[in-house]
């Protein structure tokens with residue numbers, strides 16, 4: 001095996017999610033995704049940016065196996081997760097493989113307590129010791145949830161519900177976490193808190209694919225980013241480079257940059273090559 005081939009193989013194996021030439025349609029309409037290719041590595045945060053209707057949520061649905069629920073389907077291209085083709089697989093299968101989504105709008109179980117919500121997230125985890133350890137870790141990471149562990153989900157504030165949705169997803173021991181618009185509808189202080197939490201999750205070894213309208217927040221927490229426009233990838237690269245791009249500044253950071261500053265969101269941080277390599281997951285055994 002040549003060195004170049006070995007390097008190529010090592011790079012491929014490092015990708016946890018590989019999306020290649022994806023075309024998605026809803027019914028007989030024109031495609032909403034038109035040949036999207038995107039890779040997510042085994043660590044760090046990848047942000048998916050784009051204006052309303054660009055196709056971000058559709059891409060998340062295609063990855064998490066929920067597209068069919070919305071009348072959509074993949075007509076070309078492929079999605080591979082940890083080397084296995086999962087194009088068109090249903091959600092149960094993708095979750096079993098460790099691909100867990102927090103959809104837009106939180107969707108916690110309003111009638112269940114915080115603790116019951118967390119337990120529901122761990123249904124695929126066989127070991128009770130791992131479940132218990134992960135739950136303890138969630139209460140450390142989200143102290144407000146610990147305080148309210150016996151409260152019903154529906155009585156939590158919007159920010160607490162978002163934290164609960166993220167914590168519940170982490171209970172499943174994800175190998176990749178998909179976050180769709182986690183800052184939507186939250187006050188600037190909470191947007192900042194969600195951003196910090198995403199960084200912490202990634203530091204603990206869980207790679208994250210983050211869809212965000214709030215580009216300032218997304219660029220402040222992500223290592224790399226990809227911009228979708230009308231169903232195509234128009235820009236991609238390390239966040240510190242993208243944040244300098246005139247197009248990104250003009251199109252996505254104009255209003256958001258101010259929102260980000262008022263939320264206390266810091267400037268984009270350098271990529272993982274500058275140090276700070278995430279450690280192995282502390283959620284799992």
Ligand SMILES: Nc1ncnc2c1ncn2[C@@H]1O[C@H](COP(=O)(O)OP(=O)(O)OP(=O)(O)O)[C@@H](O)[C@H]1O
Pocket residue numbers: 026032050051052053054055056057058059070071072213
């Ligand atoms: N279930 C559906 N049936 C038909 N068309 C849909 C459906 N869901 C989304 N679309 C269309 O697909 C396009 C992409 O929508 P999508 O929600 O993926 O974009 P988005 O980038 O996530 O936008 P937003 O930030 O507004 O949620 C839009 O034109 C939208 O109207």
